[in-house]
Amino acid sequence: MRARVDTVLADPRIQHAFRFISQKELEIEADQIRLTEIPAPPFQEAERARAFSQELGTLGLHPTIDSEGNVFAAYEAAGSNPVVVDAHLDTVFPASTPLQLRRKAKVLFMPGISDNGSGIVALIWALRAAKEAGLRFRRPVIAVGSVGEEGEGNLRGVRHLFSAPPWGGRDCEFIALDGGGLHRITYQGLGSWRFRVVMRGPGGHSWADFGRPNPIQALATAIHTFSTGRPGRVSGTSFNFGIVRGGISVNAIPSEASLDVDLRSIVAAHLGDLERQLSRAVSEAASAAGVEFQIEQTGERPLGMTPSTSGLLQAAVETTRRFDVEPRFEVGSTDANIPMSMGIPAIAIGGGGASGNIHTPEEWFDPVRRDLGIQRLLALVAVLAELR
Secondary structure, three states, X not given: OHHHHHHHHHOHHHHHHHHHHHHOHHHHHHHHHHHHOOOOOOOOOHHHHHHHHHHHHHOOOOOEEOOOOOEEEEXXXXXXXXXXEEEEOOOOOOOOOOOOOEEEOOEEEOXXXXXXXXXXXXXXXXXXXXXXXXXXEOOOEEEXXXXXXXXXXXXXXXXXXXXXXXXXXXXXXXXXXXXXXXXXXXXXXXXXXXXXXXXXXXXXXXXXXXXXXXXXXXXXXXXXXXXXXXXXXXXXXXXXEEEEEEOOOOOEEOOEEEEEEEEEEOOHHHHHHHHHHXXXXXXXXXXXXXXXXXXXXXXXXXXXXXXXXXXXXXXXXXHHHOOOOOOEEEEEOOOOHHHXXXXXXXXXXXXEOEEEOOOOOXXXXXXXXXXXXXXXXXXXXXXHHOEO
C-alpha cells in the first residue's frame, strides 16, 4: 500500500492538482459560504441539491437527482465496483435558523458551515482539481450529495442509495466526507436508536383542575428516573433527551406532551438494555401519574465496522500519513454506517481545516490547512481508483 501511495503522490498530474487546490482557497471559501447559506434541513434539501448538481454540471459531469433527492454523478462513466465519495447535503438546523455569516480573523461562523458545508465543498473541489489536471482512473469514481443524514432524516439518502445501487450491485468502497479536520478516520459506525415518548391526560385549568394528571410532570419524572436510576454509564454508550414538547398555555394543564430520545452504543446488546430501561422508566412514571403513554421508534442507525485489514482503511491511513498527519481512529454516526452494516468497506473523513461548536448556532470553521484535506481526499481516491 505504501508503494501505491508513493506512486500516486509522485505523479506530475497529482502535483499539478495539488498546486491548483492550494491556489484557490478564496474561491473554495466563497463556494462553501454560498452553499451553506441555502437552508437544507432533512426533507427540505431540494434547493441545495439543485445547487450542488449545478456545480457538478459545470465540471462536465452529468448529475442526476434520484427519487429520494440524492445527487449522483460519475466522474467519467459509471460501472461496477466504484469508489463512492459522499457528502451529505442536509444540516441539523431548522429552515427558520438565521444563516448569517460572521468572521473573526479567518474563522467563519455560521450554522452548518462545517457540518456539512466543508464536506460538500471539499468534494466539489477535489473533482474540480482532478478535471483541471486531466486525471483518469481505472475504476469508476462516483460523487454523491446525499440527503437525510441528520436527525429525523435517519440516513434515508444512503439507505435509498444502497437499496438499489445505481452502479449495479453493492460492491464498492465508500468514503463519507463529513465536516472538517484532517486527523479523523471514522472506521466504526455508532449504533443509534431514537424514540418518541408521548404521554396523555385529561388536561384542564391550572387552578380549577389542580391535581389532575400532568403529562409534562410525568415526562420529567421519567427523564429523572432514567438519568439517575441507572448504575452508571456503560462504556461505549450514551443517551440524550433532545426535544420536549407539550402544553398550550402556562395556566393550562396539558393534555399531551412528548419527548424525543437518542440512545447510542457501539454494542447492539447495550442498545437493547437502554431501550428496556427507558420503557421501564416511562411505564413507572405514567402509572404513578395516572396518564397514558406511547413509545414509538422514530429512527435507527445500524452498527458496523470496517476491519483494519481493509484496503480502504489501509489506503486512508497511509495517505493521511504522507501529509505529516497521524490518523486518529474514531467511532461515529455518519452516512458510512449504512455500508458498514452491510459489510461494505466504508469510512468517514473530514475535508480539512478545523471546526467547533458543531450542531449549535455558534458553529465555526477555520480554513487552516483546508487545502491538505482536499489534497488528501484526491490522493486517496487516486490510490483506490488507480490512475491511468
